[in-house]
Amino acid sequence: MKRDDCVALDRSDPFKAHRGRFEIPEGMIYLDGNSLGVLPKGVAERVAETVAKEWGQSLITSWNAHGWFKMPLAVGDKIAALVGAPKSSVVAGDTISVNLFKLLAAALKMRPKRRVILSDTGNFPSDLYVAQGLRDLLGNGYQLRTVAPEDVAGAIDESVAVAMITEVDYRTARRHDMKALTALAHAKGAPIIWDLAHSAGALAIDLDGANADFAVGCTYKYLNGGPGAPAFLYVRPDLQDKALPGLTGWWGHARPFDFDPMLELAPGIVRMQCGTQPMLSMAALDAALDVWADVGMREVTKKAHALCSLFIELAEARCGKFGVKAAGPRNMAERGSHVSLHCPEGYAVMQALIANKVIGDFRAPDMIRFGFTPLYTSFADVWDAADVLARILETQSWNRPEFLARKAVT
């Protein structure tokens, strides 16, 4: 594979026009869209209008006049279309952690005699913290049981009140089989919550086809909603009117403007809302989702895996001699859309990459991580990133004090 071959692949890329819909900094190869997606064009204008006109001029009337109050549901419907969910089954708002808490609480109420929250060691730690916080809050024998990712299927038994599984591992990119695990959980009478943080916007997801009970997801990664953009939450339609989120506020009330002192949860997905949402961030997300209007998620998956395959091949071919080896499965059907490379001195190597305008991140203990975002990552980007990595390793240019010194936040 030569760089020219990559350029040829870019010419036949079905998403070649989509790249122009994003503000990609000049000269930067941005492979961290799995952490913070780039700015879609049109978002800045939409946010400016929300600030100056809607807030600044229309003020309180914007809750009705500019659709603020219902935007979490409208945004939810846009996301639903990208994750294989029906209308009115997804709502945007709060954070993944908060939404996960609501769903865990609802799931535990559905299985009052069971005490185990099952998860795996490949889950994002914050999800495990949510479960630990809820466990400690409830006491009463609740426990979090975590097993290795490959052992989840065997660990689902009739003690499991709920399985809490992240589809794509934030480090290795290993992907769980949503349909199979959901069926296994149901066979043991356990509902399952899917965290789609590293899959929504990167892969075709079929929540409906998999019969998933619940899901949460992130919008600031592959959905490009902006830093800390509101998260989302899915509840299967037949469960919505039974779900008791535990964390309840006026946006989840059947008639919030009656100001009734008694809680009466709204029917449908609305009840999963809690407090007033941050509308500037919500408006940015709403606008960001417009880039997906004509995008087919199967094509996205196909390109995601083509980019990952190419990067693994190039990186291992040129950098294998320096101890570089891709983490996670080789079979693309079992992967998400990022690649982590085990790499000696990985922290410093990533700092050197960033200094060379190839942006990825580092995940302890030894992984350098690269996200491939099908709508704006090109095959030439992948070739160039592998090339810069190889040169850094060949010249040992990572071996400088400014790259070796760890920063608090990365």
Added chain:
Amino acid sequence: MKRDDCVALDRSDPFKAHRGRFEIPEGMIYLDGNSLGVLPKGVAERVAETVAKEWGQSLITSWNAHGWFKMPLAVGDKIAALVGAPKSSVVAGDTISVNLFKLLAAALKMRPKRRVILSDTGNFPSDLYVAQGLRDLLGNGYQLRTVAPEDVAGAIDESVAVAMITEVDYRTARRHDMKALTALAHAKGAPIIWDLAHSAGALAIDLDGANADFAVGCTYKYLNGGPGAPAFLYVRPDLQDKALPGLTGWWGHARPFDFDPMLELAPGIVRMQCGTQPMLSMAALDAALDVWADVGMREVTKKAHALCSLFIELAEARCGKFGVKAAGPRNMAERGSHVSLHCPEGYAVMQALIANKVIGDFRAPDMIRFGFTPLYTSFADVWDAADVLARILETQSWNRPEFLARKAVT
């Protein structure tokens, strides 16, 4: 009192220069800053920079380079200065409802043998819903006991695990005595949570002097942080390292970037954080708080009460014959900074006021509500608002189908 007297009061107003720091729509008398504060100047520019430069160009590095990760704490310190709290005792983020949940959970853990959450019927319903949601989640005999506002003092006994009190009633503006009630709660061994939604930015508050245990508050009302701006949360310093929020995520971990599967809560106020915060809304809030740099909260309180007194006097003098009567105490020391008027056909009257560019809101069953925001409401505004109200009632111009028809959200 004539209009000229009001103009004279405006000339000697210590905040007359502050009004120019806000974008007040031309010709509008905006008396709904207790629901959504107006846009401070400079916020639009700050948000635009956060979108285009920080997100658009610096991307993931902005979490460090532009202080995103620590902004909830920096914003918290700005708010702390306005509510009588020490540094590092306030953090911004999430919503009031979510923050209240964390504090209720923490308070209940502090008093494991007690089962009663005490509140009052003047509390904002969403706060009561949070308590009801938590009660139902925990089961185990927990209960929410609500009494009339004037009966709270007498209802605090040794069954009370936590008192959850909103300082200023969102309808009547009745103000609880924070210092006295806190002392009463402590005498019975109960911690107390103060909701400052209708007081922060409107009144001098002394959380430290009152020895309050916990507080939450809103930033989109009198603090002008923007629609749905992140809320805030206070924990008294000596309680911080013991507080177990129940709702926990990676931003509350002692070392979030270690990605440790085991939850270890950070020391201090940091542990009360949960998930990744919406940075566009957070940046707007951060910029909005800059208008308070040289503001003394005692002066704010003084003007707040002068505006309220004037409005009650004018409204009752001119509209009393139409059945208009102010709700809440007459003694300003027992009030917040808004006035609700009992008013026959109040809903339609408020619609007619809005059509005449006097913006307030309606609260069932019969109250028209006006918020007075000392930094940008003038005495002439108050006079004009009362004048428009009187004319609407005198001419019965509220009696039109378009004003009588109720909208879903108001």
